Amino acid sequence: MGEIVTTGNKGKTVRSDCFVTLELTTSGGIDLKIESKVAVMYGAVIREQALEILDFFGIGHALVKIEDSGALPLVLAARLEAAIKKLVPCEKSWLPPFLPENSYTTEKDRSRFSRLYLPGNTPSLMINAGIHKPNGIILDLEDAVAPDKKDEARFMVRNALRGIDFYGAERMVRINQGERGLEDLEYIIPHNVNLILLPKCEHPDQVRAVNEKINSILANQSSIVNRQSSIWIMPIIESALGVINAYSIASSAENIVALAIGLEDYTADLGTRRTAEGAESFFARSMVVNAARAAGIQPIDSVFSDVADMEGLRQNVLRSKALGFDGMGCIHPRQIAVIHETFAPTAEEIERAKKIVFAFHKAHEQGLGVVSLGTKMIDPPVVKRALNTINLAIKMNKIAENWRETYEQ
Amino acid sequence: MSNKDVKTAHAPSLPKYDKMVRNAAGRMVPTIINGVPAVPYMGIAKYRPEGFRAAPRLVSCADYPADGNKVVPGLKEALIRSGLKDGMTISTHHHFRNGDLVATQVFDIAHELGIKNLMWYPSASFPCHEPMTKYLEDGTINHIEGSMNGALGRFTSAGKMKGLGVLRSHGGRYQAVQDGEVHIDIAVIAGPTADQFGNCNGVDGPAACGPLGFALADAQYADKVIVVTDHLVPFPCIPWQINGNYVDYVVVLDKIGIPEKIISGTTEITKSPDRLLLAEWSARFCDEAGLIYDGFSFQAGAGGTALSIGIYFSDILRERGWKARFARGGSNKYLVRMLEEGLVEYILDGQTFDLDGVRSMRDNPQHTWTSPFTSYNYHGKGNFSSMVDIVILGATEVDVNFNANVVTHSDGCLLHGIGGWQNTLFGKCVILPIPLFRDRIPVIRDEVTTICGPGELIDVIVTERGIAINPKRTDLIEKMKNSSLPIKTIEELKAEAEKICGVPAKPKFTDEVVAVVKWVDGTVLDSVWRIEE
Numbered sequence: 001m002g003e004i005v006t007t008g009n010k011g012k013t014v015r016s017d018c019f020v021t022l023e024l025t026t027s028g029g030i031d032l033k034i035e036s037k038v039a040v041m042y043g044a045v046i047r048e049q050a051l052e053i054l055d056f057f058g059i060g061h062a063l064v065k066i067e068d069s070g071a072l073p074l075v076l077a078a079r080l081e082a083a084i085k086k087l088v089p090c091e092k093s094w095l096p097p098f099l100p101e102n103s104y105t106t107e108k109d110r111s112r113f114s115r116l117y118l119p120g121n122t123p124s125l126m127i128n129a130g131i132h133k134p135n136g137i138i139l140d141l142e143d144a145v146a147p148d149k150k151d152e153a154r155f156m157v158r159n160a161l162r163g164i165d166f167y168g169a170e171r172m173v174r175i176n177q178g179e180r181g182l183e184d185l186e187y188i189i190p191h192n193v194n195l196i197l198l199p200k201c202e203h204p205d206q207v208r209a210v211n212e213k214i215n216s217i218l219a220n221q222s223s224i225v226n227r228q229s230s231i232w233i234m235p236i237i238e239s240a241l242g243v244i245n246a247y248s249i250a251s252s253a254e255n256i257v258a259l260a261i262g263l264e265d266y267t268a269d270l271g272t273r274r275t276a277e278g279a280e281s282f283f284a285r286s287m288v289v290n291a292a293r294a295a296g297i298q299p300i301d302s303v304f305s306d307v308a309d310m311e312g313l314r315q316n317v318l319r320s321k322a323l324g325f326d327g328m329g330c331i332h333p334r335q336i337a338v339i340h341e342t343f344a345p346t347a348e349e350i351e352r353a354k355k356i357v358f359a360f361h362k363a364h365e366q367g368l369g370v371v372s373l374g375t376k377m378i379d380p381p382v383v384k385r386a387l388n389t390i391n392l393a394i395k396m397n398k399i400a401e402n403w404r405e406t407y408e409q
Numbered sequence: 410m411s412n413k414d415v416k417t418a419h420a421p422s423l424p425k426y427d428k429m430v431r432n433a434a435g436r437m438v439p440t441i442i443n444g445v446p447a448v449p450y451m452g453i454a455k456y457r458p459e460g461f462r463a464a465p466r467l468v469s470c471a472d473y474p475a476d477g478n479k480v481v482p483g484l485k486e487a488l489i490r491s492g493l494k495d496g497m498t499i500s501t502h503h504h505f506r507n508g509d510l511v512a513t514q515v516f517d518i519a520h521e522l523g524i525k526n527l528m529w530y531p532s533a534s535f536p537c538h539e540p541m542t543k544y545l546e547d548g549t550i551n552h553i554e555g556s557m558n559g560a561l562g563r564f565t566s567a568g569k570m571k572g573l574g575v576l577r578s579h580g581g582r583y584q585a586v587q588d589g590e591v592h593i594d595i596a597v598i599a600g601p602t603a604d605q606f607g608n609c610n611g612v613d614g615p616a617a618c619g620p621l622g623f624a625l626a627d628a629q630y631a632d633k634v635i636v637v638t639d640h641l642v643p644f645p646c647i648p649w650q651i652n653g654n655y656v657d658y659v660v661v662l663d664k665i666g667i668p669e670k671i672i673s674g675t676t677e678i679t680k681s682p683d684r685l686l687l688a689e690w691s692a693r694f695c696d697e698a699g700l701i702y703d704g705f706s707f708q709a710g711a712g713g714t715a716l717s718i719g720i721y722f723s724d725i726l727r728e729r730g731w732k733a734r735f736a737r738g739g740s741n742k743y744l745v746r747m748l749e750e751g752l753v754e755y756i757l758d759g760q761t762f763d764l765d766g767v768r769s770m771r772d773n774p775q776h777t778w779t780s781p782f783t784s785y786n787y788h789g790k791g792n793f794s795s796m797v798d799i800v801i802l803g804a805t806e807v808d809v810n811f812n813a814n815v816v817t818h819s820d821g822c823l824l825h826g827i828g829g830w831q832n833t834l835f836g837k838c839v840i841l842p843i844p845l846f847r848d849r850i851p852v853i854r855d856e857v858t859t860i861c862g863p864g865e866l867i868d869v870i871v872t873e874r875g876i877a878i879n880p881k882r883t884d885l886i887e888k889m890k891n892s893s894l895p896i897k898t899i900e901e902l903k904a905e906a907e908k909i910c911g912v913p914a915k916p917k918f919t920d921e922v923v924a925v926v927k928w929v930d931g932t933v934l935d936s937v938w939r940i941e942e
Contacts, residue, residue, distance in 0.1 A: 016849070038820075038849045039820075040821065040914065041820065041913035041914050041916075042849060042911065042914070043914075044914065045911055045914075070848020070849040072849060072909065072910065127909075128873060333683075334685065
């Protein structure tokens with residue numbers, strides 16, 4: 001009897017996943033058992049795909065059982081490849097087709113109000129994540145994955161980056177800490193990830209190590225689908241030391257676009273508890289905001305963990321915005337709308353932006369290099385921010401796209 | 410008399426079905442069902458049967474106790490006195506949903522007495538009725554006309570039922586009784602509160618379930634009517650939803666229903682973010698299309714998504730200071746809240762799904778009970794269903810011609826009943842919020858496995874990846890021209906699902922029919938086929 005390995009998930013509440021049991025044998029060919037709730041519609045296709053993957057990895061004799069709860073092909077592939085590689089280490093990868101829709105890139109200063117955490121080993125939560133229109137989705141390889149599932153989650157996340165349409169959300173992955181995190185990069189960098197979240201960041205060296213690894217992967221691999229000129233990094237500050245080093249971290253690399261704070265770990269590190277008022281984290285939040293602004297990047301707040309309390313969330317966002325944050329994490333799609341609505345520019349902010357943008361266009365039409373409002377000269381970054389505010393307001397249906405046609409000064 | 414003798418025969422010698430023809434929906438259907446002629450579907454509002462309404466035998470009050478006391482000792486005694494014999498049709502109602510303790514007992518007794526070839530005529534069946542499979546196997550029950558859910562559906566799909574199953578809508582059930590297609594020999598009506606004369610209601614008592622409208626036809630048309638209660642009150646039982654003047658015997662049992670199962674768990678608002686999105690988009694669609702106005706009306710099914718639409722309607726109504734003139738139930742706490750907040754003026758309710766619904770129906774004069782006669786009946790001089798502005802429903806499958814299925818799954822297995830679904834399709838705008846695919850199973854198909862509703866009555870499909878408007882509804886298409894909602898064609902939605910899931914294979918069937926789906930007028934809309942082993 002050979003070693004028996006399993007991957008994936010099964011059980012009453014599991015959906016869109018499968019559970020693979022694999023044992024290599026020395027003769028008898030492939031004995032493949034499939035128990036699927038979609039057997040009538042997809043039983044034959046599942047068998048065909050499984051045999052193709054086993055053949056791809058040169059598996060000629062094995063006992064294979066697939067208990068399927070409606071896994072999409074890219075999920076089945078991830079589960080089977082993970083099982084095979086537990087037994088047969090191998091350089092090859094069985095990659096599902098890369099969706100052309102997934103080749104988009106993201107701007108350094110795009111809005112990052114919301115980023116939705118998706119556990120990296122739970123495909124059912126990934127498939128429809130994009131329809132809720134978060135600014136970003138985070139495929140999480142770190143805390144949301146059980147320690148014994150961390151290896152198989154890499155294949156799941158890789159395949160998700162290739163085959164799941166997130167409808168324009170910035171495609172982010174949170175890697176693990178330390179050496180495991182650097183290994184995680186090998187699974188995701190070649191597949192057009194837009195941004196890497198770096199957990200428990202305490203020192204600029206961690207950012208450097210990640211960038212070195214990214215560059216070596218980009219230089220060495222041939223079949224890379226990577227449209228982004230630069231893969232962005234968002235370090236997460238989650239400790240007292242991280243807070244103290246916030247600015248040196250924020251300014252340690254060109255491709256850092258945002259600095260986030262993670263309050264659960266931070267408060268634990270301080271030896272205190274997280275409260276709704278947040279007095280215990282006021283210093284840390286202010287440090288992160290200041291460090292990020294000083295480095296010219298976006299400060300991003302922690303998640304709000306009571307998914308049923310929408311009013312509490314709204315209050316939290318208001319406090320967060322008042323402190324200077326540009327966005328926050330979310331752990332449930334229902335939080336997205338509240339976060340967007342509350343971080344969105346207010347009527348007052350829009351009015352001010354309209355004045356500046358109108359003046360900008362007027363200056364442009366008159367061939368003037370300098371934008372002024374009354375007697376005041378407007379700096380280019382202020383113009384840029386005003387343009388962002390207006391674009392955002394248009395995107396959120398707060399003003400019409402052709403607002404300038406009817407605008408009166 | 411002659412009518413009765415023909416209709417109640419469920420002799421095993423009769424052919425299960427015969428003479429297949431292609432109907433107006435393009436489906437092969439039998440024209441002989443359990444030995445009785447049937448009319449193939451002819452199209453919407455095409456069929457006009459002639460003649461007179463069916464009627465039960467004449468009775469004389471002289472044969473009933475002058476003191477009004479019809480209580481007999483036990484259900485067995487009542488069934489024997491009702492003349493229970495081979496080949497009869499026995500009806501029950503489903504107001505207790507999955508908490509019903511009465512229907513199975515009726516057939517336990519029939520089995521004990523060695524009775525064979527009964528036809529069970531429930532207004533719906535639930536998982537709690539799984540024990541009926543053993544009576545279907547041993548011949549106590551010949552077949553079911555009504556609904557075959559869960560285990561009973563699988564049993565039917567496997568070709569194990571002796572007679573041919575017949576699936577009807579709530580309205581179609583009333584129609585079949587009225588025009589004599591089905592004659593009920595014995596109706597067993599579970600009444601949560603009853604008096605000794607047989608008056609009963611569903612709003613009081615330990616098994617309170619709200620209205621008793623699904624038992625109305627049974628009371629009016631059955632030869633013998635038995636009321637079963639666990640809460641007997643002295644005459645008069647007020648209100649009486651079922652009139653004691655129809656009732657032959659009253660039976661008192663310890664317990665007729667399990668309250669926590671009567672209050673079905675499937676009637677909570679969904680917490681699924683995907684389903685909430687469907688509900689939100691459906692409400693926004695209604696608003697942008699101008700379907701919501703001060704004094705409009707709506708009906709939402711029992712599913713979590715349909716229920717959630719009330720939240721979004723409430724926001725819109727509150728913001729504008731509008732009210733819905735009436736809402737059709739299935740009611741529950743969410744609809745009751747709208748009534749009590751003044752966002753809905755009346756609830757016209759066919760069934761209540763929770764205790765708030767029961768309480769409101771009992772105490773609030775603006776929350777009134779209805780029956781399939783008032784709401785859905787084909788042989789009425791009109792009914793409520795065509796007067797409703799917005800109808801929100803579910804489906805297991807929809808095809809590119811907007812035909813929809815609610816009884817079988819894509820694997821071909823019979824799993825659900827029709828309920829009021831077919832009847833409510835006559836509302837002015839019928840919207841189906843459904844996920845584009847469930848796990849890996851696309852909902853939009855080239856052709857539905859079983860047609861339960863013709864596409865010409867289905868106006869809008871709302872999925873999480875886009876909204877398709879029936880091309881026949883040029884008015885809606887025009888109104889939504891500049892909508893920010895993702896309006897797509899149904900073909901585009903189908904392609905999108907198949908790109909994600911792959912193209913599903915069709916289930917394999919034998920050439921044997923195991924059940925038929927009736928249309929609201931009693932014609933045969935489609936056949937359900939036996940699944941290949």
